[in-house]
Amino acid sequence: MIEVSHKCIGCAKCVPVCPFAAINMMDRKATMNEACTLCGVCVQVCPVQAITITREEGSTRDLSGYKGVWVYVELSETGDKTHPKKIKQVAFELLSEGRKLADKLGEDLCAVLMTDKEHGYEKELGAYGADKVYLVEHEELFEYNTDIFTTVMVSLVTRHKPSVILYGATIQGRDLAPRVASTLYVGLTADCTALAIKDGLLLQSRPAFGGNIMADILAPNSRPQMATVRPNVMKMSEPVLGRSALVVRETAKLDKSLRRVKVLERKIAHDAGAVRIENADVIVSGGRGMKTKERFKRLEELSRLLGGVVGASRAAVDLGFKEKSHQVGQSGTTVSPKLYLSFGISGAVQHIVGMKSSDVIIAVNKDPNAPIFNVAKYGIVGDAHELVPKLIEALAK
Amino acid sequence: MASIDVISRNLMLDSLKEYAKRRIPYDLIRELDDKNEFPADILKEMYDPEILGVHLLMIPEEYGGVSGGTYDIYRVCEQLARIDLGIATGVFATFLGTDPLNVGGTEEQKEKWLTRIAREKLLVAYGATEPDAGSDLVNLRTRAEHVVKNGKIVGYRVTGQKQWISNGGVADLYTILALAPGGPSWFLVEKDMEGFSPNKHEDKHGIRLSNTAGLSLDNVYVPAENLIGMEEGKGLLQAQAVFGYTRLMVAAFGLGAGTEALEQAVRYSQQRIQAGTPLSEKQGYTHKLIVPTACRLEASRSYIEYTANRLDGGEHGLQTEGAIAKYTATEAGNRMAEDAIQALGGYGYTKDFPVEKIKRDVKITCIYEGTSEIMEMTIYRGRWQEHLKTRGRYYLDQADELDRLHAQVPGVGAHAAALALRSLGAIMEECRVRKLTRHQHVTFKLGRLIADAEVAACFAKAAAQQKYSETVRFDKEAWQAMARVFARETTLATAVQGLALVLGAAEQAGSLSDAVNLEAVQAEQKGNVADMDLVAAKLKQTFKAK
Amino acid sequence: MNIAVLIKQVPDSTEVKINPETGTLIRAGVPSILNPYDHYALEAALELKKKHNFKVTVLSMGPPQAKAVVQLALALGADEGVLLSDMAFAGSDTWATSYALAKGIKKLGKMDIIFAGMQAIDGDTAQTGPAVAQQLGIPQVTFCEHVEVDGRRILARKQIDGGHELLEARPPVLITMIMGKDWTPKHPSFPAVHAALKKPFHVWSAADVGAEAQYLGLKGSPTQVNKIYPPPQREKAAMFNGSGQQGAEKILELLRAEHFIG
Structure with missing residues (x-):
C-alpha cells in the first residue's frame, strides 16, 4: 500500500510525473486515487521522501529447493520431410543468456523440449550451453496446443522445481507462458530486454509505457521466476561443438480429450518470396x-x-x-x-x-x-x- | 439546457476529431479554400446521425436530438474551428437558424421542424442581415404582407433582400426575419418556395469553405403556420434572447482558431534552429509572439466557460457576458493568427502552412454576430448601467472579493486583477462626474477596458480552483503563471489607458492618478519576465514538436 | 450466445513524452484512449452481434474515470457495461488483474465467447487474456485476426509465424485479437453516444465480485516493480549535415566505409 506522510510539503512535483494520473492534491497534500498501480515513480521524485510503498507479505510460500535455469525450446516447421522440425533460433539466444544466469546462480541450465519425435536436438542444445535436456516425447505433442503443452510444462515444473524459466516471446511462447504462470500462480515478465541476477533473484528489465520508460521487475515470493524475451534481443554465443547435454527423458500422460481447440488448417509460407x-x-x-x-x-x-x-x-x-x-x-x-x-x-x-x-x-x-x-x-x-x-x-x- | 456529462461530451469530440482527421485533411481544405468551394458532401456526412450528427446538439432529445447545453456547444464549436472555420461556420449557421425555433416556436412548430431538421439532415440558414440592416435590425426592409382568405390570415407574402447569409446558397430551410404588420417576425422559408432564390456565392477573404450568399425574396408565399411563435412582432426579442449564447459560439471559434495557430507556432519554434538554438529558446521570439496572446487565449477560455456554465445553470440573456466573451476571444484569436504568421516567418506567409489561412478565416469572428465595435458598445452599455445602479460600487465590490481570494491563493494574479477593477471603477466614476461619455470614443474604449478587467478577474478565480475544467491542457503551475501574466498586463493597461482616456477628454486635469494607484500597478509587474519564461517552457511541453 | 469483451483504458502512448532533464514521464495533456487492440476485439464482437443477434457485455477494470471506455463501447453498440473499480485492485500485476477479471466474468453469468485485445499498449504483456482463460478453466485462442460462429462452432483465424491457422473451438472460449490490416477504429456518432447513457452500466467492487483481498493488489501480485528509470542514453552518433545531394553522397561514403557496397 502507498502512504503519504506528514512530511509532504504540497509541492505537487509528484502530480505530473504519475504515469496513471493517480495523484491529486487535497488540502495541499498528495493523495492517491484508484488509478494508482504502486509503480513508485512518485517515490523517486518526492524531494522530502514523504511517499512510501509498503508491501504486505502474502502467505509465505516455501521457496527452498527451487533450482535450475530452464529454457523452453520451441520448434518450428521446416517444410522438409526428413527433418520436419527444427529448433527456433530464439532458443539458442535464450540458452546463451541463460548460461550466464545459471553460472551466476551456480545452478544447471536446462532445455525443455516437447515433441512427437526426437531428432538429436540435444547436440545443438548442448553446444549452446545446456547442461541437461528435459525431453518429453509423445505423439500428442505433434503440434503446439495450449492445453497439452501447458499440462506438460506444469507437471515438469512441479516435479523438478526450477528457479527460472525463460521463453521466447513468440506467438507460441506468449500463448504458453501466461497460461503456465497463471496455473502455478507465479510471476511472469513479458518482453525482457535484459536479465541479471540480483541477490539471488532474477532481475528482469523491460520497457514500459510503449517503451517510453524502463522498469526492473522482481518476483521474490514465488518460484519459478518466469520471463519471456523477444527474438533478436539476446546475443547468441558461439556454439561449442561437441559439448553435449545430458538427456533426461520425461513421461507425460496425455490424450486427445485434453485438446479443446482443434487446428482445421495451417498455412505457412516456407521462406517463399520476400525476406521477413x-x-x-x-x-x-x-x-x-x-x-x-x-x-x-x-x-x-x-x-x-x-x-x-x-x-x-x-x-x-x-x-x-x-x-x-x-x-x-x-x-x-x-x-x-x-x-x-x-x-x-x-x-x-x-x-x-x-x-x-x-x-x-x-x-x-x-x-x-x-x-x-x-x-x-x-x-x-x-x-x-x-x-x-x-x-x-x-x-x- | 443543462450540459451533457463530461464523458459523453469527450466521446463526441473524439468522434469529431477522428472524422476530421480521416475525411478533411489539410490538403483537401487547402484545395477547397483555393477553389472557394463549399463541401456539401462533408456537411451532409457531418449531419448524418449514423456518422456524426453534429447538428443534433442543438435539438432537444424529444425531437430526435441530443440536447446539448451551452458548454457542449462551446466545446464542439472550438473543435470545429480548429478543423476549419469555414466548415464550422456552415454548422454554426444551422445552429443559428434553428435558434428562433428553439426560442420562439410553438410546440407544434418545434415538433414538426426540429424533427425534420434532425431526421432529414436539413442545412439551415439564418436570414437577418440586409444591405442596410446589420446589427441595426430596426432598419429592416424585408416586408411580410398578410394574405387573407375568408377574413382569416392564411399566409404572408414576403418580399425583400438579405445579405451575407451563411449557408445562403446551400440551405434547405431558412429562418427569415421580415417586417410583418405587427412588427418584425421570423418566418420559416423552404428553399423551393416560389419567388425565393439565393444570389451568387460571395468571393471572401477567408472562411472560403463556407457558403455565403444574399437571398432574394420576391413575393414569396409563406403559410401562416410558418410564422415562428404564431405571433407577429416578437422577432427582435427572439433574436436578442439568444445573443448571449450565439456570441459564445463565435467566441469559441476565435478561441479554437487562435489555439490552433498557437499550437502551430509553438511546434514550429522548436524545430527551427537559428544561430545554434531553436526559436523556442529565445525570449525575443517567445515573449513577443507567443506568450502574451497564449495567456490571453487561456484567459478568454476561462471567461467563455464561466458564461457557459451560467447559461447552463438556467440564467437567461447574459448579453454583456456574451459580448465580453466574444470580444476577448475573437480579438485574441485574430491576434494570435497574426503573430503566428510572424512566428513562422516566410513559411507563415505561404499557403504550405495553415497559419496563413487561419489568419484569413479568423478575421470574420471579429465581424459576424456583431462586430468588435458593436461588442465594445454593448459591454459599455451593460456595465455603465451597473455602475450607476450601484453608485460606483460595482467594480469596487468585485475588487474586494478578489483581494480576499488573493489572501487565500496568492499566486493567481487576483491582486493585480483587483487593482485593475479598482482603477476601472475610479475611471468610470470620473467619466460620470465629468460627463465624458458624451464622447463615443470614451464609451467604446471603456467597453474594452471593462472586458479586459473582468476577464482578468475571471481568469484569476479559475486559476485558483482546486481542480481545473477538462479543457485545460496545462498544469496548475502553468495556468497560474498565465493568469498572473494576463492580470499584470491588464492592470497596467487599465490604469495607463484609463488615465489617458480621461485626461484626453476632460477639460482639466484631476486627481485620478491617486485613485488608479500607479505605484501599486508598477509594483505588481515584478516577476513578469520569469513568469513568461515559465509559460514559454510549459507551452513547449504541451505542444511538443511532432 | 453471450459475449463478453475485456477492455482497458490506456494512455495514448504515442503522445507520452519523457522529460529529458529528470527522465520522468510527462503526462500532462496525454489523452486516455480505449486500448486499440481491445477496440478491434470489441468491433469483432459487435460484428457477431449484428450477424447472430448475440448479447455483448463489456467488462473493464480501472479507476472511476475508466468509465469513459465502457461508455465508448456502449456507444459503439455493446448492450451492457461493467467497470470493476476498487482501491483494492491498485497495484495488481497481470496475475491479480486476471483473477479480478475472472471473478467479474463469473458474476456476469455464463459467457460463450470472451474477447480481449492481444495486449494493452501501456504494458504490452499479452498475459491477461490467457491468464483469465486459465482462471476460468476455459480454452484460449490467442492472436486471432478474424472470428466466425457457425452454430456451436467457433472458427478463429490465428496468426502464426509465417502464416495462419484456422482453429475450431466450442464455447466457452477466450479469444485474443490482433489488429486487422488497414483497420481504423470506428467512432460513435453523437446520437449513439447519447443513447449509450440509457444502457445498463454497473460499477462493481472487489466485494461485489467476491474477489479476496489476499489475491489482489501488491499483496496478490507475484511480480513487483523494483525500479522505474529512463532508458539508458548512448554515445551520440557522428553527425553530418546534409540535405539532398550532399546527404546522399555522405551516406554513400559511409556505406562504402562500412563495406555494405563496393
Whole structure:
C-alpha cells in the first residue's frame, strides 16, 4: 500500500510525473486515487521522501529447493520431410543468456523440449550451453496446443522445481507462458530486454509505457521466476561443438480429450518470396518524416538496391504508409540487422528498443536533437524525403 | 439546457476529431479554400446521425436530438474551428437558424421542424442581415404582407433582400426575419418556395469553405403556420434572447482558431534552429509572439466557460457576458493568427502552412454576430448601467472579493486583477462626474477596458480552483503563471489607458492618478519576465514538436 | 450466445513524452484512449452481434474515470457495461488483474465467447487474456485476426509465424485479437453516444465480485516493480549535415566505409 506522510510539503512535483494520473492534491497534500498501480515513480521524485510503498507479505510460500535455469525450446516447421522440425533460433539466444544466469546462480541450465519425435536436438542444445535436456516425447505433442503443452510444462515444473524459466516471446511462447504462470500462480515478465541476477533473484528489465520508460521487475515470493524475451534481443554465443547435454527423458500422460481447440488448417509460407524483417541483414526504414505514402514507397527501391527489406516506424504505420507487418519496435518486430538505415524517424523509445541492437545504424532526420541519433553510429541532419531519391540515383549509378 | 456529462461530451469530440482527421485533411481544405468551394458532401456526412450528427446538439432529445447545453456547444464549436472555420461556420449557421425555433416556436412548430431538421439532415440558414440592416435590425426592409382568405390570415407574402447569409446558397430551410404588420417576425422559408432564390456565392477573404450568399425574396408565399411563435412582432426579442449564447459560439471559434495557430507556432519554434538554438529558446521570439496572446487565449477560455456554465445553470440573456466573451476571444484569436504568421516567418506567409489561412478565416469572428465595435458598445452599455445602479460600487465590490481570494491563493494574479477593477471603477466614476461619455470614443474604449478587467478577474478565480475544467491542457503551475501574466498586463493597461482616456477628454486635469494607484500597478509587474519564461517552457511541453 | 469483451483504458502512448532533464514521464495533456487492440476485439464482437443477434457485455477494470471506455463501447453498440473499480485492485500485476477479471466474468453469468485485445499498449504483456482463460478453466485462442460462429462452432483465424491457422473451438472460449490490416477504429456518432447513457452500466467492487483481498493488489501480485528509470542514453552518433545531394553522397561514403557496397 502507498502512504503519504506528514512530511509532504504540497509541492505537487509528484502530480505530473504519475504515469496513471493517480495523484491529486487535497488540502495541499498528495493523495492517491484508484488509478494508482504502486509503480513508485512518485517515490523517486518526492524531494522530502514523504511517499512510501509498503508491501504486505502474502502467505509465505516455501521457496527452498527451487533450482535450475530452464529454457523452453520451441520448434518450428521446416517444410522438409526428413527433418520436419527444427529448433527456433530464439532458443539458442535464450540458452546463451541463460548460461550466464545459471553460472551466476551456480545452478544447471536446462532445455525443455516437447515433441512427437526426437531428432538429436540435444547436440545443438548442448553446444549452446545446456547442461541437461528435459525431453518429453509423445505423439500428442505433434503440434503446439495450449492445453497439452501447458499440462506438460506444469507437471515438469512441479516435479523438478526450477528457479527460472525463460521463453521466447513468440506467438507460441506468449500463448504458453501466461497460461503456465497463471496455473502455478507465479510471476511472469513479458518482453525482457535484459536479465541479471540480483541477490539471488532474477532481475528482469523491460520497457514500459510503449517503451517510453524502463522498469526492473522482481518476483521474490514465488518460484519459478518466469520471463519471456523477444527474438533478436539476446546475443547468441558461439556454439561449442561437441559439448553435449545430458538427456533426461520425461513421461507425460496425455490424450486427445485434453485438446479443446482443434487446428482445421495451417498455412505457412516456407521462406517463399520476400525476406521477413526479423531476419533481414539490411533494413531501410522510414517514419513520419517521409511525409507521404508515395514518397515512402521509394524506400522500396532503395532497399532493393541495398538487398534489404523495408521497415517502418509506428507513426508511419499509423499514417498508412506501410503495413503493420513491417513495423519495427516495441509494438512491432524487434530486429537486429547488420545495417539499419532510417529516414525521417525521430526515434521514440518504443522504436529504439526494437532496433538498437543493429550492428550499424545510419539515421537521417531533420531535427538534430532527434533521439534516434543517440543510438545511431552515423547521423545525417537533413530532409529525409528529399534525400531518398538522390540516394537512389547515386546508388543506381 | 443543462450540459451533457463530461464523458459523453469527450466521446463526441473524439468522434469529431477522428472524422476530421480521416475525411478533411489539410490538403483537401487547402484545395477547397483555393477553389472557394463549399463541401456539401462533408456537411451532409457531418449531419448524418449514423456518422456524426453534429447538428443534433442543438435539438432537444424529444425531437430526435441530443440536447446539448451551452458548454457542449462551446466545446464542439472550438473543435470545429480548429478543423476549419469555414466548415464550422456552415454548422454554426444551422445552429443559428434553428435558434428562433428553439426560442420562439410553438410546440407544434418545434415538433414538426426540429424533427425534420434532425431526421432529414436539413442545412439551415439564418436570414437577418440586409444591405442596410446589420446589427441595426430596426432598419429592416424585408416586408411580410398578410394574405387573407375568408377574413382569416392564411399566409404572408414576403418580399425583400438579405445579405451575407451563411449557408445562403446551400440551405434547405431558412429562418427569415421580415417586417410583418405587427412588427418584425421570423418566418420559416423552404428553399423551393416560389419567388425565393439565393444570389451568387460571395468571393471572401477567408472562411472560403463556407457558403455565403444574399437571398432574394420576391413575393414569396409563406403559410401562416410558418410564422415562428404564431405571433407577429416578437422577432427582435427572439433574436436578442439568444445573443448571449450565439456570441459564445463565435467566441469559441476565435478561441479554437487562435489555439490552433498557437499550437502551430509553438511546434514550429522548436524545430527551427537559428544561430545554434531553436526559436523556442529565445525570449525575443517567445515573449513577443507567443506568450502574451497564449495567456490571453487561456484567459478568454476561462471567461467563455464561466458564461457557459451560467447559461447552463438556467440564467437567461447574459448579453454583456456574451459580448465580453466574444470580444476577448475573437480579438485574441485574430491576434494570435497574426503573430503566428510572424512566428513562422516566410513559411507563415505561404499557403504550405495553415497559419496563413487561419489568419484569413479568423478575421470574420471579429465581424459576424456583431462586430468588435458593436461588442465594445454593448459591454459599455451593460456595465455603465451597473455602475450607476450601484453608485460606483460595482467594480469596487468585485475588487474586494478578489483581494480576499488573493489572501487565500496568492499566486493567481487576483491582486493585480483587483487593482485593475479598482482603477476601472475610479475611471468610470470620473467619466460620470465629468460627463465624458458624451464622447463615443470614451464609451467604446471603456467597453474594452471593462472586458479586459473582468476577464482578468475571471481568469484569476479559475486559476485558483482546486481542480481545473477538462479543457485545460496545462498544469496548475502553468495556468497560474498565465493568469498572473494576463492580470499584470491588464492592470497596467487599465490604469495607463484609463488615465489617458480621461485626461484626453476632460477639460482639466484631476486627481485620478491617486485613485488608479500607479505605484501599486508598477509594483505588481515584478516577476513578469520569469513568469513568461515559465509559460514559454510549459507551452513547449504541451505542444511538443511532432 | 453471450459475449463478453475485456477492455482497458490506456494512455495514448504515442503522445507520452519523457522529460529529458529528470527522465520522468510527462503526462500532462496525454489523452486516455480505449486500448486499440481491445477496440478491434470489441468491433469483432459487435460484428457477431449484428450477424447472430448475440448479447455483448463489456467488462473493464480501472479507476472511476475508466468509465469513459465502457461508455465508448456502449456507444459503439455493446448492450451492457461493467467497470470493476476498487482501491483494492491498485497495484495488481497481470496475475491479480486476471483473477479480478475472472471473478467479474463469473458474476456476469455464463459467457460463450470472451474477447480481449492481444495486449494493452501501456504494458504490452499479452498475459491477461490467457491468464483469465486459465482462471476460468476455459480454452484460449490467442492472436486471432478474424472470428466466425457457425452454430456451436467457433472458427478463429490465428496468426502464426509465417502464416495462419484456422482453429475450431466450442464455447466457452477466450479469444485474443490482433489488429486487422488497414483497420481504423470506428467512432460513435453523437446520437449513439447519447443513447449509450440509457444502457445498463454497473460499477462493481472487489466485494461485489467476491474477489479476496489476499489475491489482489501488491499483496496478490507475484511480480513487483523494483525500479522505474529512463532508458539508458548512448554515445551520440557522428553527425553530418546534409540535405539532398550532399546527404546522399555522405551516406554513400559511409556505406562504402562500412563495406555494405563496393
